[in-house]
Amino acid sequence: MSPIQDIQTEIDAHNDIFKNVDGNRSKMVKSLGSTDEASFLQQRLDDMNQRWGELKAKSANIRAHLEANAERWNRLLALLEELGRWLCLKDEELNKQMPIAGDLASLLQQQVHCAALQKELNEREQLVSSTLDQARLFLADQPIEGPEEPRRNLQPKTELTAEERAQRVAKAIRKQAAEVSEHWERLRANVVSWQEQLERVLDKLRELEGAMDRLELRLSEAQDVQTTWQPVGDLLIDSLQDHIDKTIALKEEIVPLKNEVRAMNELSGQLVPLDMQLSSITTRHLDDLNMRWKLLE
Template identity: 45%
Template sequence: MQQNRCCSPQLKLKMLHRKTYHVKELQAEIDAHTDVFHNLDENGQKILRSLEGSEDATLLHRRLDNMNLRWNELRKKSLNIRSHLEASTDQWKRLHLSLQELLAWLQLKEDELKQQAPIGGDLPTVQKQNDIHRTFKRELKTKEPVIRSALETVRIFLAEQPVEAVEKICPEPRDLPPEERAHNVTKLLQRQADEVRTEWDKLNLQSADWQKKIDDALERLQGLQEAMDDLDLKLRQAEAFKGSWQPVGDLLIDSLQDHLEKVKVYRAELVPLKEKVHHVNELAHRFTPSDIQLSQYNLGCVEDLNTRWKVLQAKARESDKECLCDVSSITVLDTN
């Protein structure tokens, strides 16, 4: 329980105000005794004049000088304590609030970073995520000197505060020795500074890790997109080539052999096309829900490419059968 009291920021602030209040009470008490002091001094001076030349006069003169010296020292010390306490209190509160604000900002940015996940399933989405994270990293870079400056200010403040000063800023329970009371308030600011430093380092590591995932996704999705674009081009060329053929039934007997040669060439060109289809499917299968879930657009593109490939294969087989049938018919006719 005592440790919780020592570590509570709210309690620290209350103690600061309480100590300031006690110093103000002391100053008010001194001010209230000012008239008493002046009366004593005036009466002592009168008595001193009446005892001029005697031993009692010398003793009284010494006591009056000592009283004036101690009175002035007391007033000076009280004013110095109050001035130093108010300045240190203000600075302590500013540092405390500054660190609190930085911790809140770091938590906000960590939440923002989490909201950027998961990785998108197509190239445009991941490119947009990359743009968003680029802006995020610029914000971190802008904030970096602010954070480093705050941490350095806390370090200097704690290094310059002697034990007595820290005690006055934030007194701990009186049953603790002065060194421990000063150590506790030092630990409060130091712990806040350490937390800011830890959260800052963690946020930068998370940002770097997220950028790595984005870069990996961009590379893989770019590879898939290029493979799909290349396959789409080859399929369109094959479809156009196949679409330029005349129906086998409309061909003249003399051009049938040429058509057979075209079919052979066509089937030969389907061999590398098959490898491209296999390559696209292999790239697509490397994306898993636990890794990167491909978007419906990409899944639809892969499915469309496979469907078109199957149609071309079917048409090639159909052309083979038609040509073989026609060639067989011509052979039979020639025999007859």
């Protein structure tokens, strides 16, 4: 039970007694005449009257304080709810960007979107932190939430008291603040994780595309040399040895390509554990390079 409820309960419990005693105080004092007992009783009654007035004033002050702050805490609750909706929206935007794209252009677009989302989070961080701090300050002054007590002697549609409204707002703020705090931390962690994953895949894909471009150039050069050769059946005996020498020289030149092909395929395999599936264009290019190498060797 809250302090205001404690005080109000005490007032309600003793109200009839106080009215009865206060209404008969003159009679009680007069009945004792001018004795010490009469003086003592008068002093006790005055003291009781003063304490009763202080108790009622304290109750009124607390109630006035609750009502004065009601609008402020309702604004806080509305802000927490707005932040909750915004976090859900950003969550949806992040999920729509998944999974990781299979080509460099799309990956770069995903990285741009992730950077923009991270910027939005950074811009909102101060607002989220200050709002959660306000909620913590408010809740620190509230009693520990317990089971709600039934409202006695009240009709279902009776207007809530100031303290009951404050309790409901406190309960809503406690729930909403916990949800916003948890959602905020989870979203920030997910964005960081997604950003790191994109960067790892981008690095590997750039390496792969670089290896593919280099291999493409080397294979094209070797194939261009081959196209200048005459068919074996058209060779004259005098030029046969020259053809053999050229073939041996080309074989020696393309030996290093074997390592480049292996490195390219290893890079492609390293993308699999990163939950990235290469685009069909890149996959066909890989297959083409491997096939051309087999024909060349």
